[in-house]
Amino acid sequence: MQKNSTLGEFIIGNQKHFKYAAGELSRLINSIRLAAKVVNHEVNKAGLVDILGDAGDTNIQGEDQQKLDVYANEIFMKRLINRQIVCGIASEEEDDFVTISGSDEANSSKYVVLIDPLDGSSNIDVNVSVGTIFSIYRRVTKPGTPVQLEDFLQEGNKQVAAGYIVYGTSTMLVYTTGHGVNGFTLNPAIGTFYLSHPNMKFPEDGSIYSINEGYYSHFPQGVKDYLKYCQMEEGNRPYKARYIGSLVSDFHRNMIKGGIYIYPTSSKAPQGKLRLLYECNPMAFLAEQAGGKASDGYIRMLDIKPIELHQRVPFFCGSKNMVEVAEKFMQNHPDDATY
Numbered sequence: 001m002q003k004n005s006t007l008g009e010f011i012i013g014n015q016k017h018f019k020y021a022a023g024e025l026s027r028l029i030n031s032i033r034l035a036a037k038v039v040n041h042e043v044n045k046a047g048l049v050d051i052l053g054d055a056g057d058t059n060i061q062g063e064d065q066q067k068l069d070v071y072a073n074e075i076f077m078k079r080l081i082n083r084q085i086v087c088g089i090a091s092e093e094e095d096d097f098v099t100i101s102g103s104d105e106a107n108s109s110k111y112v113v114l115i116d117p118l119d120g121s122s123n124i125d126v127n128v129s130v131g132t133i134f135s136i137y138r139r140v141t142k143p144g145t146p147v148q149l150e151d152f153l154q155e156g157n158k159q160v161a162a163g164y165i166v167y168g169t170s171t172m173l174v175y176t177t178g179h180g181v182n183g184f185t186l187n188p189a190i191g192t193f194y195l196s197h198p199n200m201k202f203p204e205d206g207s208i209y210s211i212n213e214g215y216y217s218h219f220p221q222g223v224k225d226y227l228k229y230c231q232m233e234e235g236n237r238p239y240k241a242r243y244i245g246s247l248v249s250d251f252h253r254n255m256i257k258g259g260i261y262i263y264p265t266s267s268k269a270p271q272g273k274l275r276l277l278y279e280c281n282p283m284a285f286l287a288e289q290a291g292g293k294a295s296d297g298y299i300r301m302l303d304i305k306p307i308e309l310h311q312r313v314p315f316f317c318g319s320k321n322m323v324e325v326a327e328k329f330m331q332n333h334p335d336d337a338t339y
């Protein structure tokens, strides 16, 4: 598929890669594309309308929800539910998964979606990039019956597709269906996504490290040692520190420039902060498809067996050689492993 083809054309053109319910998956990715445009529109006018600030609710993790979190969640949920092309959805912003059983057609659909509707939400009111992350699995229970928790608690290596939208200086949708990673940029004048970044690849090495170093004193020893290594004067080090506080944007930059993103455990967050199902697995799938690597510091992220919907894990992700070096530092402290 050549550069400048539209996302709509690309989705159809790549349908041939799927032997299984290909049309259904295409329709699903298409509705994510449409929802992304709506959310993009809202994100871009966030500074103009009275949509800033907390919505007054907290999500299941006890964090403040911003208004746009609520809005983005509603848009993605509604679009997917109304079009009845999935049988279940789990969202970071919902306490439990949602079963879609509106019609026979929906009951027989084969895919479930997991979503972080607005990632990096603390950046909204300061005009810094935010994102959306999605992950798609084939259900494991029988089509035609209501979805079950086990349909969502699948290992990341079972994902059929995953991607993110970054609402940045320009808005991009980046996704994989297991055949590499492709990035599409939105032309806001006509509302069309064009293939702008075909076959995206993480440079094998990089010189950027992204971590919230403010929590340094709470980090496990392996992370502290690795950070000192990043700062040491040797070869292409010291590395540059870049941390936006929006996983999608930090990941996106690191994939283009080469770098490592780390959200480790800490004495304050003993399991880490990021969610395995809504954040780490989709990013890990993208990273591997782009030639990068992702783990919890000890084991491959995509091989972790989920035990609960909102499970948190430590996350090390980025350029292959950088992640491998960080893992070596972690492995000097096997007792800090969470699995």
Ligand code: AHG
Pocket: 063, 092, 116, 118, 119, 120, 121, 122, 212, 245, 246, 247, 248, 273
């Ligand atoms: P969300 O807005 O979906 O809750 O996710 C925020 C996540 C992630 O995007 C970001 O990298 C990280 O939290 C930032 O956390 P700290 O402020 O603790 O660094």
Ligand code: MN
Pocket: 116, 118, 119, 120, 247, 279
């Ligand atoms: Mn998030």
Ligand code: MN
Pocket: 069, 092, 116, 117, 118, 119, 120, 121
């Ligand atoms: Mn979120």
